[in-house]
Amino acid sequence: MSYAVIGDWGTSRLRLFRVEGGAIVARRDGPGIGVVGRAAEAAFADTIAPWLADGTPQSITLCGMVGARDGWVEAPYADCPADAADWRQAALRFDWRGAPLSIMAGLACTGADGIADVMRGEEAQIFGACLRDPALGRGRHLIVLPGTHNKWSLVEDGRVTAFRTVPTGELFALLRDHSTLGPKVAVADPAEEAAGFAEGLAKAGAAQLFRSLFAARAMRLRAGRSADWALGYLSGLLIGCEVAEMRATLGQEACVVLIGDGKLSARYAQALDAQGVDSRLLDGDACALAGLGYMGEMTA
Amino acid sequence: MSYAVIGDWGTSRLRLFRVEGGAIVARRDGPGIGVVGRAAEAAFADTIAPWLADGTPQSITLCGMVGARDGWVEAPYADCPADAADWRQAALRFDWRGAPLSIMAGLACTGADGIADVMRGEEAQIFGACLRDPALGRGRHLIVLPGTHNKWSLVEDGRVTAFRTVPTGELFALLRDHSTLGPKVAVADPAEEAAGFAEGLAKAGAAQLFRSLFAARAMRLRAGRSADWALGYLSGLLIGCEVAEMRATLGQEACVVLIGDGKLSARYAQALDAQGVDSRLLDGDACALAGLGYMGEMTA
Numbered sequence: 001m002s003y004a005v006i007g008d009w010g011t012s013r014l015r016l017f018r019v020e021g022g023a024i025v026a027r028r029d030g031p032g033i034g035v036v037g038r039a040a041e042a043a044f045a046d047t048i049a050p051w052l053a054d055g056t057p058q059s060i061t062l063c064g065m066v067g068a069r070d071g072w073v074e075a076p077y078a079d080c081p082a083d084a085a086d087w088r089q090a091a092l093r094f095d096w097r098g099a100p101l102s103i104m105a106g107l108a109c110t111g112a113d114g115i116a117d118v119m120r121g122e123e124a125q126i127f128g129a130c131l132r133d134p135a136l137g138r139g140r141h142l143i144v145l146p147g148t149h150n151k152w153s154l155v156e157d158g159r160v161t162a163f164r165t166v167p168t169g170e171l172f173a174l175l176r177d178h179s180t181l182g183p184k185v186a187v188a189d190p191a192e193e194a195a196g197f198a199e200g201l202a203k204a205g206a207a208q209l210f211r212s213l214f215a216a217r218a219m220r221l222r223a224g225r226s227a228d229w230a231l232g233y234l235s236g237l238l239i240g241c242e243v244a245e246m247r248a249t250l251g252q253e254a255c256v257v258l259i260g261d262g263k264l265s266a267r268y269a270q271a272l273d274a275q276g277v278d279s280r281l282l283d284g285d286a287c288a289l290a291g292l293g294y295m296g297e298m299t300a
Numbered sequence: 301m302s303y304a305v306i307g308d309w310g311t312s313r314l315r316l317f318r319v320e321g322g323a324i325v326a327r328r329d330g331p332g333i334g335v336v337g338r339a340a341e342a343a344f345a346d347t348i349a350p351w352l353a354d355g356t357p358q359s360i361t362l363c364g365m366v367g368a369r370d371g372w373v374e375a376p377y378a379d380c381p382a383d384a385a386d387w388r389q390a391a392l393r394f395d396w397r398g399a400p401l402s403i404m405a406g407l408a409c410t411g412a413d414g415i416a417d418v419m420r421g422e423e424a425q426i427f428g429a430c431l432r433d434p435a436l437g438r439g440r441h442l443i444v445l446p447g448t449h450n451k452w453s454l455v456e457d458g459r460v461t462a463f464r465t466v467p468t469g470e471l472f473a474l475l476r477d478h479s480t481l482g483p484k485v486a487v488a489d490p491a492e493e494a495a496g497f498a499e500g501l502a503k504a505g506a507a508q509l510f511r512s513l514f515a516a517r518a519m520r521l522r523a524g525r526s527a528d529w530a531l532g533y534l535s536g537l538l539i540g541c542e543v544a545e546m547r548a549t550l551g552q553e554a555c556v557v558l559i560g561d562g563k564l565s566a567r568y569a570q571a572l573d574a575q576g577v578d579s580r581l582l583d584g585d586a587c588a589l590a591g592l593g594y595m596g597e598m599t600a
Binding site for chain 2: 110113115116117118149152164166167168170171178179180181203206209211213219221222241242245246249
C-alpha cells in the first residue's frame with residue numbers, strides 16, 4: 001500500500017511516522033539533529049531504511065531543526081505575521097531518492113522593541129492546534145510551548161503575529177547544575193520539592209527575580225530548608241517570574257493555551273493559576289502531526 | 301617594633317596587612333578560604349610566618365568567609381538592624397599562638413518577605429565606609445557592593461537595616477560559560493562589547509529580563525550582531541534589570557554608593573545613570589581596612 005512519511009526532527013531526536021490510508025501505522029525514532037549535524041542525510045536514510053524496502057513514499061514532510069543552518073539543508077523562515085498557508089508555501093522542497101521531500105520553514109519575527117526571534121518546529125504545533133480546534137483559529141490567543149526554550153506566541157485569527165523565545169528551562173538547568181544556588185542533587189522527596197515550588201511561585205512577580213534568587217541558598221543555610229525544597233523553589237521562582245513578565249508585556253489573556261509535555265505544562269498551569277489565569281493543555285505530538293497534515297488518531 | 305595584623309580572608313584569597321605605628325608597612329597574600337577549607341589554620345600560619353619571626357603580633361583581626369561554617373572557625377552573625385558596635389561585639393575571639401585573634405561576625409537579616417540572607421566580609425566595607433565618610437553614617441543610604449554575589453544594603457543612621465544578596469555576577473558567568481546564549485569567547489573587540497552593553501542596558505527594565513535574554517543568540521543569527529556584542533548585551537541586560545528591580549523594591553535613593561572594584565563598579569554606575577540615578581564610588585580595600593580599624597593611608 002502506498003504511504004507517506006511525516007516527521008519532527010528536533011535537536012534531541014528524530015521521530016518519523018508512517019501514514020497509510022489516513023492512519024499512522026508505524027513509528028521510528030532516530031538521533032537528534034544536534035547529534036548528527038551535517039551527517040543528517042545518512043542518519044535519515046538509516047532511520048527510514050526499513051520502510052523504503054516497501055517502496056518509495058508518496059511524500060516526506062519534516063519540520064524542526066532539520067531545517068536549521070546546522071541541520072540537513074537550511075530551510076527559509078516565514079516572516080510574521082504568518083498563517084498556515086504562508087508557512088507551508090515557504091517550505092524547502094527537493095527530490096530525495098524519488099520521493100518529494102519537504103522541509104518546513106521556521107518562523108521569524110522582529111518585536112516592537114527591535115529584538116529578532118526565530119522558531120523551528122514549534123510553529124507546526126501552533127498551526128496544528130488551530131487546525132484541530134477551529135476556535136483557536138479565530139480571535140486572539142496566547143499560546144505557550146514550555147520547554148528548554150519556551151515559545152510564547154500571539155495568534156490572531158490564525159496568524160502568528162508575534163512570538164518570543166524565553167530560555168527559562170535552560171536558565172533553570174544552569175542554576176541547578178552549575179551554580180552555587182542549586183543543590184546539584186536529584187529530587188529525593190517530591191513533597192519537599194512541591195512545597196519549594198509553591199513558595200517560589202509565591203515569591204515570583206514582575207520585579208522579583210534578582211532579589212529572590214539567593215534565597216535558594218540562604219534559606220538552606222539559615223531557615224532549615226532542604227535541597228529538594230531549593231530545587232522546587234528555583235523552578236517556581238523562575239516560572240512564576242517568567243509568567244508575570246510575559247503577561248505584563250505580551251498579553252493579558254484570561255486563558256492561556258499550553259502545548260506540550262504534560263509534566264512541565266502542569267507546572268506552567270500552576271504558575272498561571274497562582275496569577276489568576278486559566279489554562280488548557282493540548283497534546284504536543286497531536287498538534288505537531290496536525291501541522292504536518294495528519295488529522296487522524298494517534299494510533300501507533 | 302610591635303605590630304598588629306588585619307586581614308580580609310574571602311573565598312578566593314587571603315590578604316593580610318601589617319600595621320606598625322599607625323601605617324601599613326607590609327602586605328602578604330595567601331590562598332582563599334574556598335581553596336583551603338578546614339586546613340585554614342595551616343594556610344594562615346604559612347602566610348603569616350615571616351612576620352611571626354619578628355615576634356607575636358599585638359592583635360590579629362580577620363573578616364570574611366574565614367568565619368563561615370566551612371571556614372577556619374564559625375563566627376556568629378550579628379542580626380540586622382546592626383551598627384558597627386553590634387557587629388564588633390559579635391566577633392569570635394580566641395588566643396592564637398599567644399596573640400589575641402578576632403574573627404569578625406557576619407551579618408544576617410530576614411526581609412519583610414520572609415527571605416533570610418547573610419553576608420560575610422562586605423559588612424566590614426559598609427561599616428568602614430561610614431567611618432571614612434561621616435555623612436554616610438547619618439541619614440539613609442543605598443549601598444551596593446558589586447561582585448559575583450552583589451550586596452544591596454540599606455544603611456540608616458549608621459545601622460544596616462536591610463540587605464539583599466543578588467547573584468547577578470554568577471548568573472552572567474553561567475550564561476557566558478555554560479549556556480547556548482553566551483558565545484563562550486573572550487572579548488576581542490571592546491568597542492563591540494561596549495555597544496552590546498549599552499544595548500542591553502537600553503532593553504533592561506523591571507519586567508524585561510526573560511523576554512530579552514534570547515536576543516543574545518537570535519540577534520547574532522538574524523541581525524548580524526557579533527559574539528562580542530552578545531557578551532556585552534548579556535552583561536548590560538542583567539545589570540540593568542537588576543538595578544531596575546532593586547530600585548523598585550529596596551530603595552529609590554537619588555544617589556547610590558558603590559563600593560568595590562573600579563571596573564565592575566563603573567558598569568553599575570553606567571546602569572544607574574541610564575535609569576537617572578547618580579552614584580559615587582568608594583575604594584573597597586580602603587573601606588574594608590577602615591572597618592577593621594585602620595584609618596590611615598593605603599601605603600603598601
